[in-house]
Amino acid sequence: MILSDSEIKKYLNSWELQVESLWWYDITTQIWPASLDFRLGNTFKYYKRDNLTLIDPNIGVDANHIETVILDEKTPFILHPRQFVLWVTMEKIRIPYDLVARCEGRSSIGRLGIVIHSTAGFVDPGFEGTITLEITNINEVPVALYPGMRIGQFAFESILWKVDVTYDKRKWSKYMGQILPQESRINTDLH
Numbered sequence: 713m714i715l716s717d718s719e720i721k722k723y724l725n726s727w728e729l730q731v732e733s734l735w736w737y738d739i740t741t742q743i744w745p746a747s748l749d750f751r752l753g754n755t756f757k758y759y760k761r762d763n764l765t766l767i768d769p770n771i772g773v774d775a776n777h778i779e780t781v782i783l784d785e786k787t788p789f790i791l792h793p794r795q796f797v798l799w800v801t802m803e804k805i806r807i808p809y810d811l812v813a814r815c816e817g818r819s820s821i822g823r824l825g826i827v828i829h830s831t832a833g834f835v836d837p838g839f840e841g842t843i844t845l846e847i848t849n850i851n852e853v854p855v856a857l858y859p860g861m862r863i864g865q866f867a868f869e870s871i872l873w874k875v876d877v878t879y880d881k882r883k884w885s886k887y888m889g890q891i892l893p894q895e896s897r898i899n900t901d902l903h
Contacts (some may be wrong), residue, residue, distance in 0.1 A: 715811070715868040717743050723808065724737070728841075730806040739803070747865035749818070753842065754783050754859040756799040757893045768832045772899035780892070788856035791826070791849040798893040799845045802860060806840040809878050814841055814867045821863050825851025837871060838878025841890040 715723070720743055731739050731748065742749035756778050759767070764777045783789060790892035791797065807813055813835035817828040830846040845864065849855055857863070879885050886897040 713870050714746050719746050720742035720748055720868060723811070723868070728808040729811065732804040733802060741815075742862070744865065745854070747816070747867045749862045749865050750805075750815075750843070751802040752845075752857060752859050752861050752863050753800040753802040754785065756781055756783075756789065756797045756847075758795075758797045759895075769898045772897070774885060775894060778895055783859050784860050788858050790854045791847065791857055792854045793849050793852055796846070796848045796897060799847050799857075800891070800893040801843045801845065801864075804840070804842050804891070805835070805866070807835055807837050807879075809837045809875055810871050811868050812837055812871060813839075814869065815845070816866055816867060817864050818862060824855050825849055825853075826857070826863075828856055829833055835866075836879035837875050839885075839888065840880060841888060844887070844890065844893045848903065 720729070721740065724731065724739065735741050735753075739748075742751075757778055760775060760777050760779050764773070767773055772903070789797075805813070815829055815833040815835060817826065821828065827848045827850055828845045830848065832844075832846060835843065847857070880888055884900070886900060887894055
C-alpha cells in the first residue's frame, strides 16, 4: 500500500524515514498527496566516449572513461538528445525496515522528454544515501537541467512481512552510503 501525505509526515516526524537536505530547507514543502519530491544535486557523471568502444559489465569501466562534473546552483547543464548522465539527488534518504521507496519522474519533467531512471527506480528497506538517477533525454531538442530543480518523486510502500536481511545488513550491498553518483558496479556481482 502506498503511503499518503499524512503517513509520510508521520514517518518523517518519528525519524523512522529520514530525508536530509540543506539545513535551512523545509522538506515538508515537497510532500504531495502520495509522494515526496526530490531535487537534482549539483554533481553528475557521464561516460566519455573517446576511446571507449564498449562497456563490458563483467569488467566495468575504467575511471579514466568517466567524467565527474560539479555545477553551481545557477549553472544549467544542457542535456542533448539521446545523452545519458548519472546524476545524484540533492536529498540523502534513509529508508526504514518496513518501507520501500519507488523513484519516479515528475510529469512536468516527463513532458520535456526527460527520463530520470532507466530501470533502477526501486529503493530497498535499510538503504541510506543519495539516489543515483540514470537521466536520458528522449526529446529531439536539448533540455536545460539545473541543480536544485524538482525532478522526481518518491512513492513509499509498506512491506507486508518482516524483511530477513535489509539492504544495510546485506554483505554485498554495492551502493550503501553513496553520496556522489555511482556508476554501475555490476562487475562486483556474485556470479
